[in-house]
Amino acid sequence: EAQVTQNPRYLITVTGKKLTVTCSQNMNHEYMSWYRQDPGLGLRQIYYSMNVEVTDKGDVPEGYKVSRKEKRNFPLILESPSPNQTSLYFCASSRHQGELFFGEGSRLTVL
């Protein structure tokens, strides 16, 4: 089954404790991206990657890091989480000019 898998789905953490949200896709898509969804703000892109070792900032990259060492994986790293990073995070992948396929989402709370 074609899918984008994110983990963890739910996480409560404390300010400053490094965390990683993993994302994996099995569709051999070149493009992967991370979005955050906040009430009233819609989806905002954090980082995206057009292929292995090629990443670029989206609209709200501050406080986040990513890496793309393998085509299927695109982890999102929060080196020192802060409460304003409490949000619902979505990973997505696609072919060139194709529709995005989204993961199930990861709800993060930073205390």
Place this chain on the structure above:
Amino acid sequence: ELKVEQNPLFLSMQEGKNYTIYCNYSTTSDRLYWYRQDPGKSLESLFVLLSNGAVKQEGRLMASLDTKARLSTLHITAAVHDLSATYFCAVGGRAGYALNFGKGTSLLVTP
């Protein structure tokens, strides 16, 4: 910067009625996507519109794209309760991959 505006942001409509959701965007693009999101769920692709004048229909939903007017519409015909969800449009940006999302239209269909 590519801006995407949807209206209305909230819509309450009676079953059996028709209505249209509008998506305007600020710079040239020939790719537009519509997604649906149920509460607490991920985003599901509804339509992919890749050329001026493109029209696609699925059940009670029909989407169209006018690239010259930078406008897409999502028309709902004879609404039913199952259509209650949040609908997002997304416009293709740089490099053929990135998508910029509107803030979403929260639709509630009532008896």
